[in-house]
Amino acid sequence: MNFQSHNESRTPSRAGVLAAAERIGETVTRTPLLPVPEGSGRLWIKAESLQLGGAFKLRGAYNRLAQMSVEERVAGVVAFSSGNHAQGVARAALMLGMPATIVMPGDAPAVKLNATRALGAEIVRYDRHNESREQIAAAIAAERGAVLVPSFDDVDVIEGQGTAGIEIAQQLGRGPARIVIPCGGGGLAAGIAVALPEAQIIVAEPEGWDDMGRSLALGGIVEVPADAPFTSCDALQTRRVADLTFAALVEAGALGVSVSEAEVHAAMRYAFGIGLVVEPGGAVALAAWLAGRLPEIGGDTIIVCSGSNVDPSAYAAVIGGEV
C-alpha cells in the first residue's frame, strides 16, 4: 500500500500542467468559456460545472491514475470525498479499467452518492461527525494494497486541475488579468495559479470557511474553527488546506474573498438565468463578483464555476426563491 504521494519531492509546475494537458487529451471535456452578458466584454465564466461528472475533479483524478504502474492499477484506488472528487476518481478508474473504493459522508447529497455508485465504484459511508474518513480510507487501502488518491494534497492531482487554466488561456486567446476560483482544499486554485503565473489569483470561499484566504493573509496555514457556521457549500467543507496548495498560492500572491449564504444563492440564480446549473460551492466565485467584492481591474476576469452537482430539491428551493 501507499499512504504517501509518490511524488512528494516535487512541487506543482507549469511544465507538469502542460504534460497533464497532453496526457488528459480529449478524455475530459473542454468546458466552455462563456461571456457574461453584464461584463462589458471583459468578464467570462469558465464552466467546469459542465465537465464530465459535473465538476473539474476528473482532470486531477485522471492525471493521477493514468500515471500509475500496472501493479497499482490492478490493486485499484481508494479516495475519500463529499462527492465531486469521488465522482472524478470513480470515472477515471472506470476509464482506465481500475477498481475504485470511495469513502463518502453519510450526509453527502444523494445525487453525488448515486452518481458515484453508477460509475461502478464501491461506496463506503461514514459518520462525518464521529468517524475519521482518513482512517477508514487508510485501513481499506492497507487491506487491499490500493493507492489512496488525495483530493488536493498531491502534485499530480493539482497539475491535472491546472489544465483548466491552460484551456482558459487558449480559449481567451490571451492571458487573463485575473481568475477567481472556488476554494476548498485549493487544488483547482493552486493548479490554475501554476498554469497561469502572470494572472492575479483570487480564491473564493464561504464565510466562516475562508481558511485559505485567512491563511494567505496571515502567511501561515490556519484551520477552519470547530464552530464554523453552516454552509450549503458541501464541496468546500475542507477543515485544513495542504502545504502544497498553500505554497503554490503564496508563490502566486493570491488573495482571498468570502461570500455569504445569501450571496451564494443569488449567484446560483444568476447562473440559472444564463442557462447554467451551478452547485453552492461552485458558485462562490460568481457570488464574489455579483456582490461587488472584486476591485476594478484592467483586462479580462475569469470566474470559474466549478461544479453542478446539487440535489434537485435543494436547487429548486434556491431557484424558486424559498431560501
Added chain:
Amino acid sequence: MNFQSHNESRTPSRAGVLAAAERIGETVTRTPLLPVPEGSGRLWIKAESLQLGGAFKLRGAYNRLAQMSVEERVAGVVAFSSGNHAQGVARAALMLGMPATIVMPGDAPAVKLNATRALGAEIVRYDRHNESREQIAAAIAAERGAVLVPSFDDVDVIEGQGTAGIEIAQQLGRGPARIVIPCGGGGLAAGIAVALPEAQIIVAEPEGWDDMGRSLALGGIVEVPADAPFTSCDALQTRRVADLTFAALVEAGALGVSVSEAEVHAAMRYAFGIGLVVEPGGAVALAAWLAGRLPEIGGDTIIVCSGSNVDPSAYAAVIGGEV
C-alpha cells in the same frame, strides 16, 4: 415600411449560411458541443441554451439586422414573439444601435418579458386569444416606417440560425450523421439542414403541436388544430410553419418526432443533471432521445438544446418533481 422579406426571391443556401457565419463572427457565442455521458461517445448536445439571450435566436436576428441599410437602421425594427425571438431582435438591435419594438403575448413568461425590456426594446403586449399579433406589429411598422423582422419566415433569419450547424461540424471535426432539432416555425431546423446537407435531419415537436412533422409526412403544410392540447413549450407554439422552412426541410428529407409533456419534463431533469438549464421547448429533441424515439444509427447524433429561458418557479416545479 416593408412587410415583405427583402429577399423573397432567394431561398436559403449553404453559401448564405457561410456568409452569415462570417458576418456574425464573434458577436454570438460559440456555444459548446458537449458529450452526453450515456451516449457511448457518439452523442452530443449542442447547447444553444447557453447562447447570449438564452436561445439561438440572436444568430438569425443579427444576420438580418446587420444587412439593413442606414435608412432602415434609423427607422428601427418591429418583431412579434413569445420571447426568444424578441430577445434576439432586441439584443441585435442594441448591438447595432437600432430602436426595436417587440409585440409579445400578455402571458409570455415574465423572465422573457423582463429580459427583452432590459435590452432597451419597447414592449407592446397583446391578448394571445383575442388579438392578432401580426396586425398589431404591421400597424406599428407602418406607423414608424420600421422593418418587420419575422421569427422564421425569412431567408436571412434562417441562414443566421444555420450558423449553429457550421459550428457543429467544426466542433465535431467531421460531419454528423444526424441532428435532432426542436421545431416551432422551423427556422433553426431549416438553417441547419441547409448548412449540413449530408446529415439526417429530425425535427422534434410537442405532441399535438407536431405540425412540421405531419406536414413533412403528408408532403404539404398542415396547421396546428385549434383544439391542440396544452403544452409547456411556449417557444414552439407556432400555428403554421412557413413555405421557406418547410421547403428546406422537404429538400433535406427531414423526419418528425413528437414527445409528451412528461417526456419534456424528464429531459429537463436530465439536462439539469449534466449542468444545463433547458426550457421546455428547448428540451424536445433531448426528450426524443431519452424516450427512445430515435432509431439506432451509425455515426454521431447531435441533439440541439435550443433555449434556457424558463420562469424560475416553473423550472423549480419540474426539477423538484412536482410536475
